[in-house]
Amino acid sequence: MAVGESQLETDTGSRTEVDYGWRHTVSTVMGDTTARWGFYIVAFVFLVSAYTMVDSNLARLTFGAFEDFTFAEWLPIFDHPERIPPPGEGESNVPPAFHAEGSMANPLGTDPAGRDYFTRIVYGAQVSVSVGVVSTLIGFVGGTIIGAVSGFYGGKVDDALMRAVETVYAIPPLILIIVFTVFVSGGSPDIIYAVFGVGIAFIPVFARIIRSEVLSVREMDYIEAARASGVKNRDIIRRHVIPNSFAPVLVYATLQIGVTILIVAGLSFLGYGAQPPTPDWGQMLSVSHGYMHSNVWLSIWPGVAILLTIMGFNLFGDGLQDALDPRIDD
Amino acid sequence: MSSFGETPTGSDSSTAERDSETLLEVEGLKKHFTTGSGLLSGLRVDPGSFPPVRREHERVRAVDDVSFSIARGETLGLVGESGCGKSTLGRTVLRLLEPTAGTIRFDGEDLASLGGEALRRKRAEMGMIFQDPHASLNPRMTVGTIVEEPMVAHGMLDGEGREARAKSLLEDVGLEAHHYHRYPHEFSGGQRQRVNLARALSVDPDFVVCDEPVSALDVSVQAQVLNTMARLQAEFGLTYLFIAHDLSVIRHIADRVAVMYLGTVVELAEKEELFENPQHPYTQALLESIPVPDPRESGTRGVLEGEVPSPVDPPSGCRFRTRCPVLIAPEGYGFGDAEWEATRGFVRAVKRRTFEPAPAAEVRERFFPEGVPDGEAGELVETALSLVSAAELEGLEEDARTARWHEASELLLESFAEESICARERPHYEVDPVYGDGEHLAACHRHR
């Protein structure tokens, strides 16, 4: 309606209004070259890990009526990444294809056990993405609940929760995670414990970010307006506080996925995370460091994979920050 | 202060049809804030006592013993400068803040004693409009959702009914139904205040607290919103508590006016009476300070000196006495009017250190051209004069000088200002109105 439109052109052009829509966020992220590349890398890593799930599960299935049909005909199928070839079948420590001694059969070469390194790197994406997403989610959800409750109610609730959070915060995260892993796993560490350990260790960080956001949002008049209208506290937190405190935490979470991947890789390297034969990049680094001199490629490929993935999340997170932060938007 | 809230009897001079039934009655309401809330805040270490650690908090007396009442359908204007506690009062009346003491009888029920779910349900009968049109609407919700939220909270109507009502409310407040799907940032300040109005009215409340609803708007838009508010009051039968710092706006919209200063109501009267026959020196000063949009009316301005004292430790007796231009002379010294005037000027100058050190004779001549008062008062003045004379201050360090000024100021204040009735008793008087026949309360000892 033309009339309505002209009415809305009221604020002078000197002040730019903030647009909160998703469309705006997406266009801002995609409009920034760096953020766009971040997004491409993140999307690529996700696609690769999604494909490995298809590969490891669906591809080998057959369907009753279509017994002749298998995904294997349509898709390139990898060897099982953990299967150690029987003696004589695979050669160990083959260098990558571009090397004089390499071959296209193993584009990135093979590991000391003779497994195709390319397959293991590709499957490593699945492990890393799951690790990053799951442990960040644990920290994110736990932190959001604690932080939102603490910031919104204030007073004694806030005191109690924040002192507890600070206690956890005071312990160096790596020590906390290792103790947790060892204690919970009862001496047989596995990646799942590492994921939970990292997630829990980062609850305090998320809680503090959310709390400080909530503290500033809580002072906004629309919260008081909701209270004055008789909206239940639960609904105020859900409908007003969380959506408006969300943006900076979302950015932090995106950056955090990269950090968690790195930490879990570190744990695996130290032997507290993924155990052989899981194709985890950190664990692969751990194995490869004994072969630094004889086959340096074993260390380089997982290193590059970790670097790229984390860079992707960081670039994307930075772009998201610009897109969601109204202050930068002018 | 206890009778500050008697229901005004026969107070409907201008609006004859006004229902004189009392909707809200506030009595002895106090709201004190304690500073700091952390685990260790307020901890004092005092090695001289046992146990050596104590917890104590400063108390900010934001609202201190306020009583008033509002009749159904009336607008009570609440006016005062920043920090006087008017917004706190508005929020405490709605129980958005916990009162420290006092009762808030709304439609016969004491809000101060309601709790939890009962209070939440009661909120369907009350609404609030905020000052800042940018902060009072959730930027991530559409206008429709915002207006419907109170209805959802109170289980009013079904989804379709709510949407229809929200759209009709938007039209009532001067917006359009198709604005339902828009976001707040698409609107100007004045339009956002209209959305605020629609939200406050969505559950059809009886009573609306308006906290400076037009202060952030331009003059021309302000007039539009004020007119809409007046129209809605008639249409919806609303009762307003209208908080503002702008006396012009209050004069336009209110039926009765309460003037607040430092947590207390200093004057309460019908509008015409208050503006045409103000009886409290603070109200008079406020009225005189407003710049009048008329160049031929050369206003007296800057009539008040000094600043509002801290509400942590407010002055005893009359809160306004430290700035009052008509402070009553203490008894016992036998001050004449001119003598008291000169003495007060001198006390204020010493307290505020507004003159450079000079020989005692020079200072005496400047403040007491007619000579210092006789008797005890004169001796005290002389003592103070010599304390801050150039001869005494000569060669002293800055700290020692400051101590001298302090000593002189303490001596004068304690002997004179603190002895006045204004410092010793809380004033509370009823005066006879000149305009209309409503109750006129003025908290000033000149009416004793």
Add this chain to the structure above:
Amino acid sequence: MTDPLLRVENLTTQFFTEAGTVRAVDSISFEVHEGEIVGLVGESGAGKSVASMSLLRLVESPGEIVAGEITYKGRTIFGLEETADGSLSERPEMLSEEEMRREIRGNEIAVIFQDPMESLNPVFTVGGQLREFIELNRGLSKRVAREEAIRMLREVGIPDPEGRYEEYPHQFSGGMRQRVLIAMALACEPSLIIADEPTTALDVTVEGQILDLVDDLQEKYGTSFIWVTHDLGVVAEICDRVNVMYLGEIVEQAPVDDLFYETAHPYTEALLESMPRPDLTVEEIQSIRGVMPSAIAPPSGCRFHPRCRYAREACKRVHPDPRRVATSADGETHRAACLRHDVFESGYEASAPLEHATALSDREVERPPGGEGGE
């Protein structure tokens, strides 16, 4: 009359934004004489602050002064000339950025802002900041500058100036901070002070104190002021001459008494009518219909015509510039940019009234929902 202290001619400042070119200040002209207080009045978005900042060449990107001439005491603050190839370039006598900084800003023309907290550094003491300012700008020794700073603080009515010299800005109330800024503005005894809504954030009694102070100081130092405000009450109290701005343009220019009593522009008239009065009980105030349109695409003809109750067909076509419509008793010129005045000879009388104007002149108070203007 002698040469004015400041002469502004056809000043145009624009902001180049993504949404389009914002014509924040559009060809305004005015003068400031020695010892007078000139008001610059308008609602938010009128361009009054941008105009005042343009005078010091303090317009920030994406804003730019694109045309006009600003002369201060015979020196060119801004001026363009046409070069041989037809493009515009800065005139050689225009003051350089360095000269502006060293000789004009602070020394000759000082500014007082609305929010004193933004002008004072929170981590230094008030006295220290004032002392340093005096030290740098007047070349005094540290000790003398300190004494001068305390004298200035006392001059602007800060109680116990020796004690408060050592305090930090957050320990001062809003009114006291504004006094400090006035002290700072006066410290170099400038000839002109631009006051940008200096009392808007203050309480009315404090505002009164500040207006009093400005009056006293102006008498004592003979400083000229450009007083930027939206409050016609303050204008009536303090200004000698007034420029009313609407959507980047000056629509009326008059001595203060004429502005209120011989109002010549419908916008000024509407503004005056829309103000609630502290001294009278007005049952219904007349609001101005709609809001100020965007400065990116201002209305054709007279920019006020969509909201004007006297608007006629001619107002949509002809763009009026402020012309002399009367001369006041003491020989001052009264200008207005409204076609209703005879000097325009625009055929206003003969043209048909616009539809909305007919409705408005029927003393319509509320805008009906769905109206054209909106707010």
